[in-house]
Amino acid sequence: MPKGNDIALVFDGDRWWVKDAREEARALPPTQEGLLPGHLPETGVRLVLLPLEAMLLRPFQLPLARPSLLDDALLAQELADMTGEPADAWWLCWSAWSVADGVEGLCMGMPVAWQREMRAARALRATPVVTADGVARLSSWLPTARQGVAAIVDQDAEGVFLGVANAWGWAGLRRLNAAMDTVDQALAEEVRLTLRAMGWSDDAPVFGRLGARLFDLLACDDWQGQHCADDALPDRLSATFVAAAEINNTPLNFRRAHWRPNSLAFDWRQWRRPAVLAGALMLAWLGAETVVWWQLQAEMREQQARIMKAFRQALPHDPVIDPLAQLQRAAGSNSGGAAQTSVVLRELAALARVHARQPWRVQSLTFTAGRVEMRGEIDGLKGLNTLQKQLQQALQREVRIVDTELGKNTVRFRMEWS
Incomplete structure (x- = not known):
């Protein structure tokens, strides 16, 4: 089992795969019940990626003054109205920004049963990022400085991820599964229609990676990505692990609210x-x-x-x-x-x-013709000042500190009053 601080876990819908910076990706043994595999890495899981097809993805627009007013209850109700599903069926995260008449953005949900199982897993308590594989794949192609709307595409040997991003976040995400021998004009048209539905226009830039056939069929006006021979495209899992090595955080991160990474999850032995x-x-x-x-x-x-x-x-x-x-x-x-x-x-x-x-050590106490002199020792100057004040209150007269001698932890003193 890999150990370290850079382990990525990927679920492809059927099996779990694990990889760190020093090892090849390998499958984990399945479990009879639940989502997670039977044997998880002990520590160091930095990232968990789930299949985008299993996520609920919905754009939204709400009449709010600012994005910070968004919460789970509002979005859950909005999703329930749009999809007809129970409001508590999904664990949500979102990307949102202000517009002229409110707040809009993209909401992503994972089945709440998955979230509960991962939350209970000790090995994942400190994992900072849990998101979809499509988010990681498309984020790796995002330009550093973005202005306006751009399409992001990332094709592999089994299909293509599609997304539209603006300067504030993701406006849409989708996965189209298509083997290389099924890439045709119909697929290219579906890609165009999907991107337009997310807010992209034909003259806006397109970033990412495409195989030669789909690249030719799309004929993008402002292509700013990479294209390669169809047989040079990686398989989905390999491309996902490459992207996993680059992603550190994303607004579409399920580790939020009361499922934030647990800072108490540490190795006691250290x-x-x-x-x-x-x-x-x-x-x-x-x-x-x-x-x-x-x-x-x-x-x-x-x-x-x-x-x-x-x-x-x-x-x-x-x-x-x-x-x-x-x-x-x-x-x-x-x-x-x-x-x-x-x-x-x-x-x-x-x-x-x-x-x-206020205890102290009395060394001598002398009464002479109405005048009293006391020598003693006490812990610290603060204690000496407190003693002086309390003596003045008890005796109802002025008590003077005539002499002091500082020791390592104590103060020797001489006081007088009359």
């Missing part, structure tokens, strides 16, 4: 190593954060233990309800220095409340 490394980094980060959290919890427990120790020493017979408040009341009832002790306890209570919201 990403296994980066995923393992990313997982290891995530675990390391979570481990470091867990260690910091446990350190902060231990610091909080240590401070709570100090408060409880002071409470037991000062009030050994009182029940513990709110240790800081109880110590403050007890200190306020004593004589000599009671007022100063009460201030200190209020300061400590405020610091404890702030620490619960």
Whole structure:
């Protein structure tokens, strides 16, 4: 089975064929049920081409302000009105442009059962282009710069693809199957009538490839393509694979709406190593954060233990309800220095409340004649600024950052307030 990033799959109506840039085209084993073959390439399918004869092709004209207003529901209803078939029988794509009285274009539909089967196929999830073989064949002959209407024809040993294009897109597409020994004036006349019905005029240019007999019978006024001996024409499948190598995208692409290529369809084996490394980094980060959290919890427990120790020493017979408040009341009832002790306890209570919201490591706390100096360490300048604001709110006074010393991940600081 071919592997790579440039695999083309072609369905000729009976069998599936596969080819990449390094191999000859070969048939895939058929399946008993459904459309797709039993064994698809694992990855790298760039293009799927379906037989144009199996597609629904209809030109349309709708009274809309711009092409962007087109949607599946509008076109499905229009097709149902034109063909009498159920609106949900086809999966649609289209080429459209603005005209004086609305929007016109060409709609192409594939049987919705085919679309559902291909959508479910894992091997095709990332395939960017699914279209008709005639679209690929005729697109390969489109001139780079187009002005006005032009006919595009591409003959092979089994028939001829016909199309008419303008500066905005395809106005019509058709396949006429005809063996080389049946090419006659009747076929040439049908080619002319078909192209005229699509909007081409006899004096407009014609691009593409024709065998010598059909070229002579058509006698185009403005032929700008190639012609060759009838026996030099390739067979349909070979010509289709040649065109498949050149097409990258087209407006008539069935991979649209909720069937866009799946960006999540990738080979897990290619990403296994980066995923393992990313997982290891995530675990390391979570481990470091867990260690910091446990350190902060231990610091909080240590401070709570100090408060409880002071409470037991000062009030050994009182029940513990709110240790800081109880110590403050007890200190306020004593004589000599009671007022100063009460201030200190209020300061400590405020610091404890702030620490619960914004933890930091206290290195020293000094009370001197109404002035308080605190030295400590905190994670980052942002944390230091947050701590300053929260202390000012809790203490109801100005807190100044007197000195800082930046470490690798922390900031040592000295604060004062009075």
